[in-house]
Amino acid sequence: MDSTEARQYLQGLLNKDLRIHTTDGRMFRGTFMCTDPDTNIVISKTHEYRQPSASQRAAAAQNSSGSSVTLDMTSRFLGLVVVPGEHIVKMEVEQFASQMRHSTAIV
Amino acid sequence: MTFNPGIDVPDELSRLSLGQDTPPRIRDAPELNNTGTIPVDITEKFKKASSALQPGEIVKDEFFTLFESVGALEIMDPKMDSGCVKPGDEFEELYDVSKPLLPEEVLGIIDQLLCHETVFTSVYVESLMMPDPTHIEEAVFVRRGDTQADAQPMLQVLRAYCLGMLKACAYVNERVKSEHYYEEEDFVTNTYNRTLLGSLSTADIRAELNDAANVVQKQREHLGGEISEALSSRLKLRDIFLSAAECPQFVAQPDLARQPWETALMLLPTIKATHGLSKQVDESFSVKLQRKLASTVPPRPIVKLSFENAFGHLDRLFKDGCELINVLSYTNSQCLQTFLRHFQAKKPQPLVYVRTLLQTFLFDAMEMLGGMSIRMIMDDDLAIVSLPASPYLDRANDDIEVLHDPRFIISQQMEAFRKRAAEPFLDIFRTFCQNRCRVRRTLCHNIERWDQLQADAEQLDLELQARAQEVNLAGQKFSPNTIPVEDDAWSLSMWTYLYKLRQMEWIVQLGFELEVYQPDELAGMYWYLSYLSKTRIEYVPRLRKTLTERVKDLRESPAQNRRNPAVERQMLRTLEWIRLSLLDAVVTWGLSEALASLYTACSRLELLTPPPRPYSNDELRYELRMKPFAKIETPGPISFEQFAAHTSQQGVSTEELLLEASKAMTDAKKACESMSKMTPEESFSVGSHDRWLASIKNTLKSCIATGLAIATVQKAMREDTRGGKLKLTVEVPTPDKTYHEWWIVPKIAPEST
Known part of the structure; x- marks a missing residue:
């Protein structure tokens, strides 16, 4: 991928909602604003999502009678954040299911 | 009261009072498993694309500025990211809110809550508030599992106290937000998107406080007199605070409005005296709880005040609140202004909550003081x-x-x-x-x-x-x-x-x-003040002569021709007002004239030397000082040359200058003395006479101190035979070290040998 193509691709992602998973297991969902060669990513209006902790899981398992439990991820609002490239393990872009049927432009 | 910005409120207030724009309520986090959107993995492609960028090149939205990005929180940086969990550390705070507590510990936690800057680091508070309880029975420490825990008497006391406290916080927050204040500068109303028990009624919470107080009473024998006294006084205070927060409903009945404030003041000594019994439970507070708060700022360390300090705030809050109620007894508009000026000039200034409460009293619902x-x-x-x-x-x-x-x-x-x-x-x-x-x-x-x-x-x-x-x-x-x-x-x-x-x-x-102003600018600024007050002296008496004659006419006219006695009363009141403002203007003029001359003399005698200012000069600084007055037509602006001439008084010898200063000071002193003998009615200070009188007495002290300073310089000049610099030390005190903040009287003393 040459730099022009790369730039075009990244520009196409601007203002789209990204889900960024970090090394510590959290996920951040926000609007893509900016990136650089080290894949540091700035996203705005960010919410943080966290998997239930071990103790929460244990408590839920104890309280439930069935064989499986469903726990929601806990979330909170953080606003504008920068996720350093070195901590990113996975990135996803949110696409509308309705639009995906017609185009696969981004992926 | 909500203002319509730009219509009811001056621009300055509406623009700067950031509190008026209620921050947009944060949307709840979007549902992740929404079928309408599908996440598509782009990790590889994105990384490849970004690494293909030139070094230093960035891709950004055109409306996004790098300046903005400076405010972004850096994820995984422990100083910036409150959600960052260090390896081997637990995310959750593992403190058990259901464990039994000793009465001393409950007392300790209660007093710690008083000392902490934020209540959001308390594990107990967190467990009451999250998730937001919709009903009073939901607001318990343990919502699932061990339901017996909350029935323990001590936890019941702590729970009631916390509920009362959170409701009080909610009241204060709402009050402050509904009036003019400056976010960050005065108060931070940020609640991290928590509602502070918004769905629970005050009546329910008061019932809990009442129940808890009964529990303490029942356990009195078991607990011992002192500790049950300590606990019940704290519960009582919470209850009273809720009444105090609701006092604006009695805006027309000052006695009822004052009641809770006075009752609270009577409770405070017990609270202070029993603090020694408490045992702190530091582990019931944790910075980790910030991980759960919606926060666009980096994590903060726990800020704790000393108990004395925190108690001092509480004590001041209720004292100021008590005094504030006096504003409701309206006498006339001038008395009201005197009250406002002196109440707000208190050092330290009343807390923001009290100040916003004052605004509510003054302006609520476009009526002043609840009915005018x-x-x-x-x-x-x-x-x-x-x-x-x-x-x-x-x-x-x-x-x-x-x-x-x-x-x-x-x-x-x-x-x-x-x-x-x-x-x-x-x-x-x-x-x-x-x-x-x-x-x-x-x-x-x-x-x-x-x-x-x-x-x-x-x-x-x-x-x-x-x-x-x-x-x-x-x-x-x-x-x-x-x-x-x-x-x-x-x-x-x-x-x-x-x-x-x-x-x-x-x-x-x-x-x-x-x-x-810097010390070397005081001469000039006091001169300008004397110029303003002199203008006022010349202007005030315009009405006096005609009024005096009319009052005389009225009195001499035969009884049947006399008009309504109310007319005479009104004219006499105006005469009293003229007398007061003349005396006030004379004090201001005399003392500022004296200080201006004294400071000029000091700088001539080289007792005060200006600091080196390589990048500024007197004229530029003067322009800056006069900026607020530049656009005023009358009294018109004074040119720098005129100002410099008035300040330096070149044609007058230093001896004469000090003599003039001494005379002006004597005039001010006499005026002050007559003022200090005035009744509350004469001085238009009904409802705040003590404070007004204290301010006059302090001005009088400033006059005397100025006189002493002048005399010291005069004496040193007379005794000086060998010429050269006088053996005097001049210290310009900071406003808090003076008798009156408006009168910076230099401390002049013979140089110790």
Whole structure:
């Protein structure tokens, strides 16, 4: 991928909602604003999502009678954040299911 | 009260009072498993693309600035990211809120809650609030599992206390947010998107507090007298605070409004005395809880005040609250202003909550003090200052319906004036409710509007005079409760001008209080203050002569011809007001003149040397100091040359200068002494006389100190035989080290050998 193509691709992602998973297991969902060669990513209006902790899981398992439990991820609002490239393990872009049927432009 | 920005509120206040824009409520986090959107993995492609960028190149949205990005929180940086969990650390705070507590520990936690800057780090508070309880029975420490835990007496006490505290916080937050205040500068209303028990009723919470108090009573024998006393006084305080927060409902019944504040003050000594019994439970507070707060700022360490300090705040809160209720007993508009000025000048200034409560009392629902219209207050003020018993203010004029009747026109024109003047006038009240720096800043904006108002007032004065003459010519009569205004009386413009002058003086005086001026600038700024107050002295007596004659006429006229005694009372009141403001102006003039001369003498004798200022000069600095007054037409701006000449007084010898200073100081002192003998009515300080008198006494002390300083310099000059620099030390104190913040009297002493 040459730099022009790369730039075009990244520009196409601007203002789209990204889900960024970090090394510590959290996920951040926000609007893509900016990136650089080290894949540091700035996203705005960010919410943080966290998997239930071990103790929460244990408590839920104890309280439930069935064989499986469903726990929601806990979330909170953080606003504008920068996720350093070195901590990113996975990135996803949110696409509308309705639009995906017609185009696969981004992926 | 909600203002309509730009209409009801001066621009300055509405623009800067960030609290008025309620922050947009944060949307709940979007549902992740929404079928409408599908996440598509782009990790590889994105990484490849970004690494193909040139070094230093960035891809960004065109409206996104790098300046903004500076405010972004860096994820995984422990200093920035409150959600960052160090390896091997637990995310959750593992403190068990259901474990039994000793009574001493409950007391400890309660007192710790008082000392902490934020309650959001308390594990107990967190467990009560999350998730937001919709019903009082949900607001328990343990919602699932061990339901017995909350039945433990000690946890019951702690729970009730926490509920009462959170509700109180909610009240305070709402009150502060509904009035003018400055976010961050005065108060932070941020609750991290938590609602502070929004769905629970105060009555329910009070019932819990009551139950808990009964539990303590029942356990009294088991707990011991002292500790049960300690716990019940704290529960009681929470209950009373809720009543205090609801006191604005009794705006028309000051005694009822004052009650909770007074009761609280009586409880405080017990709380202080029993603090020693408490045992802190530090592990029930944790910074980790911030991981769960919606926060756009980096994590903060726990800030803890000492108990003495925190208790001091509590004590001041209730004392100030008690005093604040006095504002509800309205005597007249001048007394109200005296109250405001002196209450807000307290050091330390009353807490933001008390200041916003004052605003509520003053302006709630477009009524002042719970039942007076703005017109009543304004007419009262006009009557005191320049229109005693005047036909202009006669409400009988409103009843005239004939369009060409001059009395109808007078009524119309007065209404036009009120409309123009109401906002600048009320802004004086509003302004004094702000923090001290803002008071000065807002006054600077306000005087410009008073300046414009003065031009309008002059126009209206002319028209009103013409109409008043028409009434005479037409053989019509004003109501017998009034006395006609003199032909040459510029009543409205005089009222306006006097207010403008006072505000200009306050701006300079607040400059001293807020340490705006450097020591070597004091001579010049005191000279300017003396110039302003001298203008006021020359202007105030305009009305006095005619008024005195009229009062005399009235008294000498035969009893049957006497008009309404209310007329005489009003005229006497105006005479009293004139006397007070003359004395006040004389004090200001005399003392500022004395200090200006003294500082000039000190700089001539090289006792005060200006600091090196490589990048500034006197003229530029003068321009800066005069900026608030630059646009004012009367009194017009003074050129730097004139200012420098007045300040340096080149033609006058230093001996003469000190002699003049001494004379001016004596005038000020005499005026101060007469003022200190005034009754609350005479001094227009009903409801705040103690505070007013204290301020006069402090000014008197400043006069005496100035006299001593002058004498010290004079003595040293007489005794000096060998020439050269005098053996004196001059220290310019900071405002808090003076008798009165507005009078920076230098400390001059012989150099110790």
